[in-house]
Amino acid sequence: MTPLDEPGAAAGPRTRRPGHLRAGTGGRRGVPLPLLLPGLLALAFLLLPLLALLVRAPWRSLPEELTSMEVWQALELSLVTATAATAVCLVLGVPLAWLLARTDFPGRGLVRALVTLPLVLPPVVGGVALLLALGRNGVIGKWLDSWFGITLPFTTAGVVVAEAFVALPFLVISVEGTLRAADPRYEEAATTLGASRFTAFRRVTLPLIAPGVAAGAVLAWARALGEFGATITFAGNFPGRTQTMPLAVYLALQNDPEAAVSLSLVLLTVSIAVLAGLRDRWTTTS
Amino acid sequence: MTRSVRRTRRTLKPAGVAAVALMALSACSSSDSSTDRADKPAPKLSGTVTVLAAASLKESFTALGGEFEKQHPGTEVSFSFGGSDSLAANITGGAPADVFAAASPKTMAIVTDRKETAGTPATFVRNRLEIATVPGNPHKLSSLKDLTRSGLKVVLCDRTVPCGAAAQKALTAGKVKLTPVSYEQDVKGALTKVELKEADAAVVYKTDVKAAHGKVAGVEFPESADAVNDYPIALLKDAPNAEAAKAFIALVRSAEGQRVLSGAGFLKP
Numbered sequence: 001m002t003p004l005d006e007p008g009a010a011a012g013p014r015t016r017r018p019g020h021l022r023a024g025t026g027g028r029r030g031v032p033l034p035l036l037l038p039g040l041l042a043l044a045f046l047l048l049p050l051l052a053l054l055v056r057a058p059w060r061s062l063p064e065e066l067t068s069m070e071v072w073q074a075l076e077l078s079l080v081t082a083t084a085a086t087a088v089c090l091v092l093g094v095p096l097a098w099l100l101a102r103t104d105f106p107g108r109g110l111v112r113a114l115v116t117l118p119l120v121l122p123p124v125v126g127g128v129a130l131l132l133a134l135g136r137n138g139v140i141g142k143w144l145d146s147w148f149g150i151t152l153p154f155t156t157a158g159v160v161v162a163e164a165f166v167a168l169p170f171l172v173i174s175v176e177g178t179l180r181a182a183d184p185r186y187e188e189a190a191t192t193l194g195a196s197r198f199t200a201f202r203r204v205t206l207p208l209i210a211p212g213v214a215a216g217a218v219l220a221w222a223r224a225l226g227e228f229g230a231t232i233t234f235a236g237n238f239p240g241r242t243q244t245m246p247l248a249v250y251l252a253l254q255n256d257p258e259a260a261v262s263l264s265l266v267l268l269t270v271s272i273a274v275l276a277g278l279r280d281r282w283t284t285t286s
Numbered sequence: 287m288t289r290s291v292r293r294t295r296r297t298l299k300p301a302g303v304a305a306v307a308l309m310a311l312s313a314c315s316s317s318d319s320s321t322d323r324a325d326k327p328a329p330k331l332s333g334t335v336t337v338l339a340a341a342s343l344k345e346s347f348t349a350l351g352g353e354f355e356k357q358h359p360g361t362e363v364s365f366s367f368g369g370s371d372s373l374a375a376n377i378t379g380g381a382p383a384d385v386f387a388a389a390s391p392k393t394m395a396i397v398t399d400r401k402e403t404a405g406t407p408a409t410f411v412r413n414r415l416e417i418a419t420v421p422g423n424p425h426k427l428s429s430l431k432d433l434t435r436s437g438l439k440v441v442l443c444d445r446t447v448p449c450g451a452a453a454q455k456a457l458t459a460g461k462v463k464l465t466p467v468s469y470e471q472d473v474k475g476a477l478t479k480v481e482l483k484e485a486d487a488a489v490v491y492k493t494d495v496k497a498a499h500g501k502v503a504g505v506e507f508p509e510s511a512d513a514v515n516d517y518p519i520a521l522l523k524d525a526p527n528a529e530a531a532k533a534f535i536a537l538v539r540s541a542e543g544q545r546v547l548s549g550a551g552f553l554k555p
Contacts (some may be wrong), residue, residue, distance in 0.1 A: 108306045128478070137483040144299065154467040232475065236468025237444060243469075249470065254371045254446035 030156075050268065057265055058258040066261040070239055070248065078245040079158065082224040085163035086171075087221045093171040094213060098201065100172070100226075112176075119169045126165055127233025134161065134234075158235035158243050163224035170223050171216040178212025179205070218278055225271055231256035252274060331530040332360040336382065338373045339365060340389035340448075340517070342413065342473065342493050346550040347387070347538075353546075354537055359500050361530050369472055370394075370448060375414055377402055377522065384531035387519040387538075389413070390448035394518040404525070407518035411552035414514050417481050417505040418495050419487040429507050430462045433487055441476045441485045442546040444469040449476070453489040459512035477502065491515070493551040514553070 058065070065071070100112055118126055134141040136151050144150040152158040186208060190200040206213075228246040235242040237251070245267045253260040335354075339347050343447065344367045366373070366383075378388055378400045386403070387410070388394040391469035394407050419427050423476060433440045442464070443450030450469065457464055470476040473494050479485040481501045493514035495504035519538060525531050537543050544554060 128482075131478075131482050131484055135482060135484045153479075193351055233478070236441065236479070237470060238466070238468050247471075251444050251446050251469075254369070254444070257375075 006126070048111035053261060053264060053268070057261050062262050062265075065259050067267065070243075071266065072247045072265060073240045074243050074248040074263075075270065077156070077159070077240070077243065078267070079223055079270070081159045081163055081244060082221050082227075083168055084160045085224040086217055086221040088160065088164040089168045089171045089224075090217055093168050093216070093220075094175055094206075097172045097175035097179060098205070101176045102184070108262060115172050116169050118166055123166055123227065123229025124233050126231035127162060128167060130162060130230065130234040153234060154236045154238065154242060156235075156241055159231055159244060162230040162234040163227045166227050166230050167224040171213075174216030174219060175209065175213050178209045178216075181212075182208050202276040214278075218275060222271060222275070225267070298462055301481055304384045307542045330360075331358045331533055333530060334362045334364050335384050335527050335530045335534050337363060337365050337385040337387065337531075337534065338376065338381075338383045339367055339369045339385075339387040340370045340373070340393075342389055342491060342497075343367065343387055343517070345497055346552070349546050350534075350537060350543055353542070357537070358530070358533065363534060370438045371396070371446075378530065382524070382526055383522055384525040384527050385519065385534060386515060386522055389515065389517055390451070391516055391518055392451070393448065394520065397520070397522075402523050403520040404523045404528070405521065407520035408535075408539065409516045409555045410519045411517045411544075411547045412514050412555055413493055413517065413552055415449075415456055415489055415490045415507075415510040416492045416495050417487050417507055418477060418490045418498070418502040419505060420483055421500065421503045423503050423505060425486055427487055427505050430457060430460045430464070430489075432508050433489075434462060434464050438487065439470045440464065440466045441470050441479045441488045442466045443473060443490070445469060447472055448471045448515060449490060449494075452491075452515050453511035456489070456507075456509040460507075460509035464511075491551075496551040516555070517552070 029062070038074060070246070096115070100108065100115070131138060131153060132146070133139050134152050136142075136145055136153060141152065144152070152161055182205070186204050187197075187200045190204045191197060195203065226246055227244070231242070231244060232247055232250075237243050237247050245263065249260050249263045252263055311547075337347065337351070347365060348366075351365060353529075354363050355361055366376075370388040370390060373386065374388065374393050374396040377383060377397050386394070386397055388397075388407075391407075391409075394403075397403055398407060417427055417433065419425060424433070425435075427433065432438075442453050445451055445454055449472070468479070470479070470488075473490050476485075476488040476490055477494050477498055480488045481498060492504065492506075495502055519535055521528060521531050521535060538547075548554065
């Protein structure tokens with residue numbers, strides 16, 4: 001297993017060393033013990049539970065667990081909805097991050113705090129809040145239903161909405177951080193040369209912060225993939241329509257823990273494969 | 287830490303044996319045994335009783351816990367309410383507890399199969415299904431068959447949890463084929479959907495409808511007789527406070543306990 005270290009935020013056109021755990025470049029080679037021990041402990045703490053999953057996995061019955069239709073249905077739904085939710089986050093989140101980083105308006109600090117709220121909200125509460133807002137009887141949902149005939153709960157679109165709701169803050173915070181770190185003078189130069197502010201954003205800022213946006217998108221995707229509480233509360237649980245992988249795992253845990261472990265392994269493998277694939281993509285393009 | 291645990295283990299052994307004997311006795315005797323505890327020289331109870339109980343027992347058990355603390359000053363009843371399955375998993379995983387009250391014999395079996403109980407679990411109440419619908423019953427529901435009407439959004443509990451298994455049993459008994467919009471993870475989830483009017487109906491327990499305090503309307507249906515759920519209660523083998531735990535179980539099974547439970551909508555065993 002390779003440690004999935006977080007994709008580096010601002011990756012300039014510097015040469016990267018291959019992922020080697022060698023501390024310090026040149027100079028002193030020593031790793032201070034007060035840093036090494038807790039660091040290794042943290043790594044063990046993160047990896048041991050996953051290793052336990054592997055050790056106790058029912059390898060013998062794994063093939064038959066994985067040939068059931070429901071598993072693939074749930075996995076496919078998970079991948080599709082997590083990707084769709086990430087797309088929604090990108091379309092809505094990048095502009096919001098730009099507003100927070102590049103414009104000055106009264107109450108900006110408050111808005112930024114509000115953006116992070118879904119991070120600390122228990123997901124189930126988030127789901128209830130979504131129901132109260134967008135449900136058939138919700139504050140906005142009522143009108144959606146009567147004007148357009150759209151009801152979100154118990155639909156695949158509802159799953160995407162729930163996942164986007166919990167994943168969006170990750171993307172906004174990470175993109176906003178990148179924007180703050182990026183030098184605004186490039187954009188200013190572009191505007192003085194006659195580019196409109198939007199053109200400057202599109203042609204200068206966006207390429208500049210692309211790695212940060214990508215990192216945020218991966219975080220958002222991973223969060224959406226693992227989303228459970230808000231999904232089951234807002235979209236319910238129906239195989240093939242709203243039963244994502246985490247829901248399938250949770251319900252399997254109720255009466256067949258072995259099946260739950262197998263399903264978790266599938267989810268783990270898929271997300272590791274996707275994340276590793278993406279990382280390679282980025283490290284080669286710069 | 288380990289030393290104290292070992293010490294309690296040693297003292298527990300005789301207590302455990304006594305508990306087994308008592309449970310066996312109480313399981314044989316009829317339900318009127320515990321009300322006359324006052325004229326027996328009962329040992330002075332003290333300490334904390336840890337009770338793991340199915341979520342549907344929350345209101346009635348909390349009331350009984352308060353009653354128990356009043357009857358035995360110096361004791362404290364600490365509850366953990368949750369899905370019977372996850373509680374059973376806690377117990378088999380070694381969580382220290384005295385009493386387990388489950389919402390189905392199947393979940394109790396998870397614990398008894400691992401020899402974690404002292405003696406045989408006893409059924410102390412039963413629960414019957416009801417249809418929960420929007421207050422006023424605007425859809426005029428009166429049977430399971432009505433739930434199959436097109437355009438009606440119905441939620442059921444997932445088959446893996448007790449309320450879902452019971453609902454499937456009732457549907458099979460009534461030969462009704464029903465496709466819900468969602469299989470919820472627990473009763474609370476199903477009930478919330480109806481409370482918020484996102485779903486038109488849900489099949490839940492009578493006690494859940496009662497606990498919703500008028501936010502949903504309950505509709506009884508004949509097929510529910512085929513899916514009545516037994517609630518077993520048992521003393522756990524490694525109970526840290528077996529004496530007090532036994533007294534609590536006795537209170538639950540006493541006439542007074544049964545009155546509280548009936549008030550919450552449970553049926554007598």
